[in-house]
Amino acid sequence: MKKSLIFSVLLCQCFTFNAAVIFWDLGGTLLLHDVRQKIGLQIRTEIMKCFRAFNEILPHAKTPYNVYSDDGKTPLAPILVDFLNGFLTSEDVTNLYKKWHIGHSDYFASLAEEAIFNKIFDLGFNPTAIVEISNPSSLVSLLRKVVQKRDIHGNKCHINIILSNWAKESIEPFKKKFSKSIMIYMDEAVFSGEIHMSKPHHSIYDYCYRLICEKFPQQLKEPFFFIDDQEVNLESARKNKHHTFIGALPRQAQETFEEYKVI
Structure with a gap:
């Protein structure tokens, strides 16, 4: 009876939680840009x-x-x-x-x-x-919720990675300003300015796949999640020939994570 109960608990855990790799866009997703602050109403x-x-x-x-x-x-x-x-x-x-x-x-x-x-x-x-002119969006609260998800041993389970079309010279200013509000939650960051490739071209998603193979190979058994505010970027990721990307717009992110038991 006791063994049966333990097995049932473990089985329930398997179907209520999946470890995940989540790629997060910046502009329009984790960040909002107040363009009017810079150029006004023109x-x-x-x-x-x-x-x-x-x-x-x-x-x-x-x-x-x-x-x-x-x-x-x-x-x-x-x-x-x-x-x-x-x-x-x-x-x-x-x-x-x-x-x-x-x-x-x-x-x-x-x-x-x-x-x-x-x-x-x-x-x-x-x-x-x-x-x-950038400030954290409301989606950062969802990012925190993802980071807080722990396994039965108390270990952080999900891998969070920035995936952004972001100029090389703007990377350090970004990291400095958002060190405590965004970067602290990230395991890796992929910036177009550093790798000379950008969304929506397939090469950047191939790069992401190789990154996971190298640094987080244990995560390859699970699909990757990709949160981005441009459907053209999501569609390209979904077509990746190496791995399954589950794409969602920012407004769909929480529902998607709940559906796949990420949170």
């Missing part, structure tokens, strides 16, 4: 003109695939993609802009319009600017 046509200027400064990226803006549909300018992937530094980008501006001094209709561009340029390429 006319959309002026902003679009600024983005066209980005495309002119560097017409072709070294990166051979598209990376998308917050809407998940609009490709980012080549200069921003290469910056995020670590092929360009902030200084490189500034020099490219200065060179372009010499031949396009009349591109902006007014000083006010050029000032808007400079604010957007600074937001995109100043290593500390994006960090300064």
Whole structure:
């Protein structure tokens, strides 16, 4: 009778909890960016003109695939993609802009319009600017709940990893500002600027698989979870040929974790 009871308890535990690897996006997921704080309320046509200027400064990226803006549909300018992937530094980008501006001094209709561009340029390429306007989202409370999940021995079970399109020069400012609110909960971090590849290209998910093989091989028996605010990134992860990725938008994260007994 006692053996039967012990077996039933262990069986219940097996079906009510799964160890998991969870990849977390930053912008739009664990972080919210207050863009208005940096550039204020601007006319959309002026902003679009600024983005066209980005495309002119560097017409072709070294990166051979598209990376998308917050809407998940609009490709980012080549200069921003290469910056995020670590092929360009902030200084490189500034020099490219200065060179372009010499031949396009009349591109902006007014000083006010050029000032808007400079604010957007600074937001995109100043290593500390994006960090300064970022704050933890409500999803961080879910991250804490995941970290607090323990096995029967009291050990932390889940592996939490940042997976973000994040410029190399902005990594240290991010880690410093969010050391106690986000980084303290992370086991690893994958930043596009360090590995020269980015979402949604399949190569970054292959990289993540190899990372788990090397550092957390015991987790390979379980699917990986991926929380990201862009469906295009989730869809690419789901197609990975090496491992199963269960993708969820931020608003679906808690329900997904509950469904798979992560929390």
